[in-house]
Amino acid sequence: MTLPLGSRAARQVAGRPDPAVADELGITVYDVARDLRRDVDAVRLPLPIDGASAAESSRGRLLAQLDEHLLPRLRELSSPAVVVVAGSTGAGKSTLYNSLLGEEISQAGVLRPTTREPVLAFNPADIEVIQPGPVTEASRVVYHDGVPRGTALLDAPDLDSFLSENRSTAQQLLEAADLWLFVTTASRYGDALPWQALARATERGASVAMVLNRVPPETLTTIRADLLQRLREHGMTDVPLFVVPDVGPHEGLLDAQVVQPVRRWLALLAGPERSRAVIVRTLKGALGALPAWVTSLADAVDAQGEAADHLRAVVEHERPAARKLARDGVEAGVVAGAAVEARWRELSGTAKVDRVKVKDGAVRSLRRTGRRREDALRTLRSDVEAAAVRTLEAAGARVEERLRAVLTGPGAPAGGTAVVPETAERATAREAAVATAVEGWSASAEQVVELLGTGETAARASAAVKAFGPHGLGTLLLAAAAGSDDAARLLVRVLGDLHTEAVEALREDLADRAATTVDAELDAVVANLDSPNLAQDAASGLRVRLAELRRLT
Incomplete structure (x- = not known):
């Protein structure tokens, strides 16, 4: 008879444990295990350093x-x-x-894989105490009088099934079981799979028994002795071993006498109190195995933080030189370039922006002529801004390329590949930031113009504003700050020494913005390291749980 026992969603996952737990293990155990589960689930290992993959796999098994x-x-x-x-x-x-069980309950045969659906058999007398859980959800549940009361027999899929879903289900059911009855054969007990599975059982503290099936009578003594020796070598001296002799080709059930030793062993587990002893023994074994797992995971989290600190130090080591290089390029006056020079020649020939009269140290010009010059200089402003954009973007791209080489090239620190931003992503962010920076730099020129000249020099500054307009005079200051010698010579004529401080201020401003652009590239990497998962105290929750586990075990 089959019986649906509800879904995972229907279970009270956050509910309190059975009162019997308090008698056997203490109710605190459940609270510690629940808190541990929360903290393990929150662990992230973002840096691909040595041991991270193994730690992530261990974290999955622990969950x-x-x-x-x-x-x-x-x-x-x-x-x-x-x-x-x-x-x-x-x-x-x-x-x-x-x-x-004495009855064909689970499908058996020569086709592989035979066991596609797990079968979980209970004694009908246990119906009142059966609780829905991972095992009942994954299995076809049946009731059968052949199951000793207080136990449940679960036929799981093959551990090495060629169907991945079968392998996954088998591993899930093994994790959920209280006791493993591992079946191997005389021809395959030396394979890697049985010992890998048994090692996993030992790792999680599970109770294990072993059935050596299909043993030829003439080699039974030799094979049994060899297997017992292997169990001792693996530290499994207390594992019950049942030997089932090879009965030759057959169909259906094995003779009752053949499986009688296993039945007697299951009967020894029968009854609520005796089966509870098995459960508690496995629980204690599982709890005793947890500290080693949690310690390993906490160490892996700490290693992530140490790797992040090293990466941060590597990035910060690049900052001073990168900032200096960006500033030096601007302060050397090489921003303007050929495009600005070509524009100046055009304006000089057509708009004659540099044809001005200076008398008694002040430029002479009609206001109407000044407005024409101002309009003509707008194209020069655009070229100066474009030159500044190219300079800042090149500075940022140069740093990004350098960081990529340092963090991912030969001799790179562990985990560097995980924190270098995508090139396209950085290019988009850099383009937007540089555009805003240059726009702000350009806009500041009008403020500089307003501060030109005081007292005796105010008239000279006012005449220059009249001759070029405030926007046009600001353009000349920007062009000179960007490195245009033509603009600088014209400013000497119309402003004398007044322009020097203004040009230096604008050049210093652009150098600051270049350094800021460089900082943004470095900060983009550092931001990827500013994660709670990489903090110095990221493993503190696990360490607290570890201390609690050690007090319990």
Whole structure:
């Protein structure tokens, strides 16, 4: 008979554990396990440093252990002990499973994989204490009198099934079980898979028994001795070992006498109190295994923080030289370039912007003529701004290229590839930031014009504004600050020494903005390191849980 036992959503995941837990392990265990699960789930290992991949895999197994076994079992200790029959393809798991029950319950045969759907069998007398959980959700649930009361028999898919969903389900069910009944054969017990699975069981502190199936009678003694020696070498001296002799080609169930030793062992686990002892033993084993897992994960988190500190130091080491190079390029007066020079020659020939009369140290011009010059100089303003944009973008791109080489090239620090921004992303952000910076620089020229000349020099400054307009005179100051010698010579004629401080202020302003552009490239990398996952105290939650676990175990 089959029975749906509800969905995961229907379970009270955050509910309190069964009162019996307080008697066996103490109610605090559930709280610690629940808090541990929260903190492990929050862990992120963003830097691809040595050990990060293994730590992430371990984190996944730890979450599975908590989700599939510890927390569900701590919530309901009175539910029957789940004994999972597991093994590799063709080991005879389903045949053994059916033979233990005395009835064809789980599909068995020569087609692989045979076990596509897990089967979970309970004794009908246990119906009142069965609780929905990961195992019941993943399995076809049946009730059968052949299952000893207080236990549940689970036939799991092959651990090495060629169907990935079967392998995933098998691993999930192993994590959820209270006891593993691992089935292998005389011809395959030396394979890597059985020992990998048993090592995983030992790692999580699970109780294990082993069935060596299809053993030829003439080699039974030798193979049994060899397997026992291997178990001792793996520190598994207390693992019960059952040997099932090879009965030759057959269909259906094994003879009852063949599986009787396993049945007797299951009967020893039967009954609420005895099965609870198995559950508690496995729980204690699982809890005892947790500190090593949590320590390893916390160490991995700390390693992430140390790698982030090193990366941050590498980036900051580049900052002084990068800023100096950007500033030096502007302060050397090489921003203007050929485009500005060409524009000046054009304006000089057509608009005659540099044809002005100076008398008694002041330029002489009609206001109407000054407005024409101002309009003509607007194209020069655009060229100066474009030259400034090119300079700042080049400075930023140069730093980005340098950082990429330092962080991802030969000899790069661990994790560098994870913090270098995408080139296209940085180019877009840089373009927008530089446009805003140059716009602000250009706009500041009119403010500089307003401050030109005081007292005796005010008249000279006023005459220059009349001759070129405030926007036009600001353009000349910007062009000179960008490195236009032509603009500088004209300013000497119309302003004398008044222009020097103004030009230097504008050039210094542009140098500051170039340095800011460089900072943005460096800060984009540093921002990727300013994550709570890479903080010095990122592992503090895990360390607290570790201390709690050690007090409990």
